[in-house]
Amino acid sequence: MSSSRGLTVSSVLHQSTPVQASSSPSPSSKSSESRVDPFKLVESDLNNLYEEIRKELWTNRPELESIAGYYFDGQGKAYRPMVVVLVARALNYHLTRTPDLTSHQKTVAMVTEMIHTASLVHDDVIDTADFRRGKSSVNVLWGQKKAILAGDYIISRASQMLARLQNDEVIFILSQVLLDLVQGEFMQMGSKEDESERFTHYLHKTFKKTASLMAYTCKAVAHLSGANVSHQEAAFQYGRNLGIAFQLVDDLLDFVSSQAELGKPAAADLKLGLATAPVLFAADKFPELNVMIMRRFSEPGDVERAYDYVMKSDGLDHTRLLARKHADEALRHISPFADSPEKQALMTLAEMTLSRKK
């Protein structure tokens, strides 16, 4: 969890692990001829996921139910539950040669999407965002008070579902996720004065805000599969590294995708005052960025100037390279798993995470 601590921009890119340029094939892309479509493989497990989540959100307050259910419309990518389901199935297969998901593992997949969605709802309030996934955000439609409450409501329903599992270990594993989400959000609101600490801070924030949910939910389904501690740790590390790669690509896309593709404004992070990996890498080459980072791009023209610096620098390439490094690390951790379509799909997923365009 804390292997990202103590890293600096230069140490990140010059560690002993060999990192290949994105143009040459990485170890993980070797399997591309035998690619398994992760979405197809989990289709039957996920096709009623949103419907079942909406059932869990039932309450005799219809407005609360509508707000809480708003994002569970089947239009999401269901990326996180897919990861969880694939890890669960891969380990079930590894241990019993039967990949079928147990009902408890299904609950964890649902809870994963619910915690993620609740955090989106609160994030939208905190960022006063108007759009999410190409539609108006909850706080625009219902106002901020109800958005705060709807987020709290989803979390408390998810907690109840976990309590029903009556599995102390799983409850304990997942209790860490909420804590990390809050701490990650808090870290995002501060800038490190010391430039040498900024990248560590960013990676640590990225773990807490994005990767923790994937890491701990993967560990929870591994535990439920009956996997031993070392396989649980492998599942955790797969989720952790995939989550960090996912966020790095997200930060990258914020610079290269249009509003139409992302469903949110381009360079949204800069506009929110956030310095993500591309900017931090660019500041290595253009130290002029540091003062803008510290004032959170708040002066007129800062956003445009910072954007230009990133484009002139190798910040995007470095970010892509670091994402590749984490995706490779994710694959290294699942290499001991028995070969199965699910394991292949987990490998494909790492590739897809790197190559996604939105």
Added chain:
Amino acid sequence: MSSSRGLTVSSVLHQSTPVQASSSPSPSSKSSESRVDPFKLVESDLNNLYEEIRKELWTNRPELESIAGYYFDGQGKAYRPMVVVLVARALNYHLTRTPDLTSHQKTVAMVTEMIHTASLVHDDVIDTADFRRGKSSVNVLWGQKKAILAGDYIISRASQMLARLQNDEVIFILSQVLLDLVQGEFMQMGSKEDESERFTHYLHKTFKKTASLMAYTCKAVAHLSGANVSHQEAAFQYGRNLGIAFQLVDDLLDFVSSQAELGKPAAADLKLGLATAPVLFAADKFPELNVMIMRRFSEPGDVERAYDYVMKSDGLDHTRLLARKHADEALRHISPFADSPEKQALMTLAEMTLSRKK
């Protein structure tokens, strides 16, 4: 939990349970000669409660820790943990003749205060309140974003502490509290169009927003004492009825106390658009109030007019009477407990809840 459903103003005050006027002695005040001071009795259990909570809130983000710890300054009344500790000790004594609190019960007492405080922090954001307990609210000092996150942080720390207990039953019991707090807050934001449903709605809201926390935490410590289901239910009902009485008195004090006494503006509820028991009772006599209730006292002069109607009506007396009824009901439920200083203190506490001035 749902015995408040289906009640109307008139049915509440004309049920078969004999309700005495507040001037004549009630069954519960008979024990006043042998009064035990509840605060003294739990002093050693509670004197380091806030310090221990602040330890649990430790994080390497100093600002988050300061905000989250802001209300755990030892200046609170610690009313809720006191109730929980007394119920725990009374049942420990009942079952083993040794009242001493177990460490798990102590954790529940801490979690009780933490959940309560987290909900205050979120309430202050939702109500955009400036003051709390005579000092500036968290959202005034740190802004609304950080207040939302600090509330979430306290909740997630409390969830972690519960997870550490490794007691599925307790986790399940307490998972209901968060859900109720959110639903209660949501109910408070809506007004029932149908006047006959309004009082039921109010009592139901009061259970969820205030009494649920006390009811379920009392049930949790009863479970941890090893009490049987019927004593667990008795503990639940004590907490539930005391909680409702507490809130009724709170609603009453909002009309009769000054800002200096309450630490918040007088008639604050009316100013927030909320119709509490005194107003709902007054509307029986002055139906003119109904239109103001529906528009949530939003027209100029509404707050003052509604205040005057309440003062001219018997709304305050009826509210006091209903609080007395719930306090008596609380006592009825603990009557099977073995006599002990703790049981006496629980009886005294019910009296103090009725007679408190702030």
